[in-house]
Amino acid sequence: MEQLKEQYGEKFSQVFRSITTDNGSEFAAFSAFENLGTKIYFAHPYSVWERPVNERTNRILRRFLPKGRSIRDYSDEQILLFADEINATPRKRLGYRTPEELFELQLNSIYATS
Numbered sequence: 077m078e079q080l081k082e083q084y085g086e087k088f089s090q091v092f093r094s095i096t097t098d099n100g101s102e103f104a105a106f107s108a109f110e111n112l113g114t115k116i117y118f119a120h121p122y123s124v125w126e127r128p129v130n131e132r133t134n135r136i137l138r139r140f141l142p143k144g145r146s147i148r149d150y151s152d153e154q155i156l157l158f159a160d161e162i163n164a165t166p167r168k169r170l171g172y173r174t175p176e177e178l179f180e181l182q183l184n185s186i187y188a189t190s
Contacts, residue, residue, distance in 0.1 A: 077109070089113030090186045096127055136162055 084091045094115040097103035106116050119126040140158040141147060147155070163176040170178060 077106070081109075081112070087186055091183065096130070098127070133162070136165070 080092070081088050088109075089112045092109075092114045094117060095106065095109065096117040096119055097106055098119050099121055103118070106118075110116050117126075124131050137158070140161075141150065150158075160176075163179075164174050166172045166174050
């Protein structure tokens with residue numbers, strides 16, 4: 077998150093208007109991002125219905141990282157390739173556009189108003 081904060085600088089809160097996490101200890105420092113203007117939501121434990129897009133993305137990720145297999149079995153490059161493929165896959169809920177395509181459009185919109 078710190079790298080993303082550096083990458084987007086003053087535009088961070090426009091790029092990331094909200095972030096929803098679970099209540100894991102790895103997300104404890106996320107509330108600090110509210111100071112940047114990003115709204116942080118913490119989902120309740122065992123309440124998967126509060127994060128449906130995340131749960132769907134996890135199912136897609138399981139095509140590449142089967143449950144029960146450690147992520148340590150994969151190189152950083154492999155993980156990035158999996159992410160690229162996931163983000164280049166069209167989604168019905170996005171009008172059969174890709175997350176990558178829509179993110180680029182959003183960034184273009186944000187930076188065009190500068």
